[in-house]
Amino acid sequence: MSVMTIYERAPIGAKIAFRNSVPRPSEEDADALDAWKKCNGTGWLVRCTPPRSNIIWSTTGAVTLLPGEFQIDLDAAIAARKTFPLDSDLSFEVVYRPVAGEVRVLQEYGAHSILLYLAANMADARRWVAESGHINIRLEEVCVEEICADAVEGRIA
Structure with missing residues (x-):
């Protein structure tokens, strides 16, 4: 599916696979393998991130993915993120959707928020926030109604 479908239908906290049409190079060709992994x-x-524009500039909007596992160290997490513009020609697929009872730990940035951690439950989310020391945090529990609404409204990507 396209990155636009991910943008429109995938919930924050979903695990997303991305790929191009190039076959994986051999382990011996380190440079080609590094390029392929990108x-x-x-x-x-x-x-x-929604598209934005004003008189001077405009952006197409984007989705941001965090490879690997969630990290308490915000600087390391920021460095690891990959952002894909909504006009990306890569292919995307949802490989995991958050389940009821999991908790999104979101940090607020003005009108937008970013997922810092997907906790197994509320106790895990509170523990993570206490250990991390992050501020402007909002906890959002994934509920059955959200999952059902996604299915009924066709947002199951």
Whole structure:
């Protein structure tokens, strides 16, 4: 599916696979393998940025994925993120959707928020926030109604 479908239908906290049509190079060709890995992998959907424009500039919007696991160290997490513009020609697929009872730990940035951690439950989310020391945090529990609404409204990507 396209990155636009991910933007429109995938929930924050979903695990997303991304790929191009190039076959994986052999382990011996390290440079080609590194280039291939930039366009092929998985990551947690941590942010959807809407398109914006004004008189001077405009952006197409984007989705941001966090490869690997969630980290308490915000600087390391920021460095690891991959952002894909909504006109990306890569192919995307949802490989995991958050389940009821999981809790999104979101940090507020003005009108937008970014997922810092997907906790197994509320106690885990509170523990993570206490250990991390992050501020401007909002906890959002994934509820059955959200999952059902996604299915009924066709947002199951």
